[in-house]
Amino acid sequence: MGKLAVVGAGVIGLSVAWRALQHGWLPVVIDPSPCSGASWVAGGMLAPVTEAWPGEEPLLELGEASLRAWPEFAAELGDVGLRTEGTVVAAFDSADARQLDILAEHLASVGRDVDRLTGPELRRLEPVIATSVRSGLSVPGDLAVDNRKLLTVLRSKATFVQQSARAVRTGEVELADGSTERADVVVIAAGAWSRGLHPRLNSLVRPVKGEILRLRSRPGSLPLGRTVRALVESRPVYLVPREDGEVVLGATQYEAGYDTDVMVRGVHDLLRDAQSVVPGLSEYRLVESAAGVRASSPDNLPLIDWLEPGVLAATGHHRNGLLLAPITAEAVVAMLNGEPVPEAASAARLEAR
Structure with missing residues (x-):
């Protein structure tokens, strides 16, 4: 064991630091603005089955393995707003219903079952769904988490250097002020900014912009009881409820570099x-x-693997950072300690690319 520098204070970096601390490492997290990036903006769905698609079976297996770890992961941390009601998926029109049929058939072909529902059956589970919605799916095993509660708890367990990292080399992190943070091992977990920290990541990680809205119920409005996902004329949308009557609404996705402006068209859509x-x-x-x-x-x-001796990557999680936090942290700590990684995480190794 020794000193560990973790670059990035999103859910992945903070989860890695917390687990490493439990295993005898001395972690410091390097980030100019902890808990302010994509993890803070996320919806909080822990839903590998409803994210599944043909050709992405290794991602489904990885997500399911991490989902199984989530109840214990949450219990160790305390109140992180874990919800267990499951997910319903609604199809707005007949073309959307065919897309959900493809998903259900794919899941059946790989041994995962979901419940196909009529519109009335959907509304019995979630009365807020429109009467015009005629079909959908139920995925009772999905979970959801309050991402901001989770990050607040994880942040309380970390030690920080609040600076930007410029580059990572074996045993050291070059900081924005020209100083160097030295460590026995460095973990790059800086999300979309990871690509600029090590040459091996430049072609493997790219930024993808996403927007969310937060809504709050008012007296007399019907509350949302569980996560609702939908296809509306082939466009995905999700609504994730919080305990306090808030709902996180999202699913825009743009190739827009590092732009974080909220666009009028995104809010409208x-x-x-x-x-x-x-x-x-x-x-x-x-x-x-x-x-x-x-x-x-x-x-x-x-991408969860060694980049060179003393430098590990834990990045590239796309829409699944919250879902994959437990298994990513477990895999990174296993690598740090020279132990086998969870089998499902082997697909995230660089050699598998």
Whole structure:
């Protein structure tokens, strides 16, 4: 064991630092603005099955393995707003219903079952769904977490150097002020900014912008009881409830570099599509709009591996950073300690690319 420098204070970096501390390492987290990036803006869905798609079976297996670890992970941390009601997925029109049929058939082909529901059956589970929605799916095993509660708890367990990192080399991190933070091992977990910290990541990580809105129910408005995902004329949208009556609404996705401006068209599209599925949202208050930059990879799998002796990568999680935090932290600590990584995480190794 020794000193560990973790570059990046999102959910991945903070989870790695926390787990490493439990295993005898002395971590310091390097980030100019801890908990302010994509993890703070996220919706909080822990939903590998409803994210699944043909050709991405290794990602499904990785996500399911991490989902199984989430209840214990959350219990260790305390109150992080973990929700267990599951997810319903609504199809707005007949073309959207065919897309959900493809998803259900794919999941059945790889041994995962979801419940196909009629419109009335959907509304029995989630009464807020529009009467015009005629079909959908139920995924009772999905979870959701309050990302901001989670980050606040993880932040309380970390020691920080609040500076930007310029570059990472074996045993050291070059900081923005020209100084150097030295460590036995450096973990690059800086999300979309990881690509500029090590040459091996430059072609493997790219920024993808996403926008979210936060809404809050008002007296008399019908509350959302569980996560609702939907396809509206092939456009994805999700609504994730919080315990205090807040709802996180999202699913925009742009190739826009590191831009974090919230665009009028993004707000318009999110509200239009969400109200097509849950009309009662028109009575909610709009309390926040925000944009974040996710770290995507060419195959949507994260990158969890050694880049060189003394330098590890834990990045490229795209839409699944919150979901994959437990298994990523477990895999990184296993590598630090020279132990086997979880089998499902082997697909995230560089040699598998």
